[in-house]
Amino acid sequence: MASTAAAAELLITGAKVYPAPGVAPIDNAAVLVRDDRIVAVGPAAEVVAGEDATVIDAGGGVVLAGFWNSHVHFTEPKWAGAAGLPAPRLQSQLQEMLVRYGFTSVVDTGSDPRDTGPLRARIESGEIAGPRILMAMSPLYPPDGVPYYVRDALPPELLPLLSRPSTPAEAAAIVRANLAGDGDVVKLFTGSWVERGGAAKPMPVEIATAAVEEAHRHGALVFTHPSDVRGLEVALESGVDVLAHSVEELDGFKPSHLQRMRERGMVMVPTLKLFSVNPEPKLAAIVREVGDYQRLGGEIWFGTDVGYIEDYDPALEFALLRRAGLSFDQILAALTTAPASRLPGGDGRGRVESGMVADLVVLEGDPARDPEAWTQVRYVFRNGQRIFEAAASRAR
Known part of the structure; x- marks a missing residue:
């Protein structure tokens, strides 16, 4: 025997x-x-x-319990060609960016899947010690609505590869393809900063709705970058599940927006550190938005936009959440039980x-x-x- x-x-x-x-x-x-x-x-x-x-x-x-970071990116040049990079180098980079801060599960809300996919596979094979990675694959942008900071960062030859659906059918097809590949969640830009200093461009509601409905048919959550109130309105009307950022430009923002978000069970990932560069009156308003949503009973998930932000230390994010009024238990929930209750692989974690x-x-x-x-x-x-x-x- x-x-x-x-x-x-x-x-x-x-x-x-x-x-x-x-x-x-x-x-x-x-x-x-x-x-x-x-x-x-x-x-x-x-x-x-x-x-x-x-x-x-x-x-x-x-x-x-192990922490969840519900907004990360692997877009820095050091992740390019992850399939063939030496394992010790990748492990060191993962440790520096995520693991040393307690993150055992992360949501990549938009990177090159040709890098993130192999990176995830090498972690899951046991070759590299790192966090679980959930992937959004290629985000969907409004027609002619790629943000200026994405255009500035990408080589020109890659821009035509970005998803900018112009019809509902095209949006649904892109979502199907993403989820049939390595995608776990879907990412939209319902509001996109097309020009530096300009107004955010909203995604047409019918396109966002088609993307959300297709994602939900496959049991996937939809994240969005709302940017401003118009982007939030598109997210609310189309049924988006998660705001990948708090609303940044608050002109026209009302308490009723928070109430509608709460009624729809929408999650907010504040990424307050990202907005800490704003002048104090504007930052204070964004911090208040987050605190008001928490006090209303809205669900908050911890996320830092790390990878886009090159300063990896999340201490300021914690400090700003405390400034918003979140308690120890509320921050712990944002790091553990809240995302685990709804994201893939969360059952049994948190x-x-x-x-x-x-x-x-x-x-x-x-x-x-x-x-x-x-x-x-x-x-x-x-x-x-x-x-x-x-x-x-x-x-x-």
């Missing part, structure tokens, strides 16, 4: 564990992982591991509970007491495997 290999065990002990938003923390706790699943969480004296378990002393730190996938973050301090602790990451685990250790990173 063939022997069966024993399951690998990991014990994280000496920690405060926050199982989920709104759930009382467990002091002096331990988390036992077997292969890729959490099998026990509780007071350290009650969680017993096998003799061969790998034991990690959290040293009084905090254990949380909580530190028995039976859940062992995507875990160990922080040096407690962000419920010290807000700066959100970015003080000591360890990151994905599927029960250690993919980041701060001490090892500092030693290199």
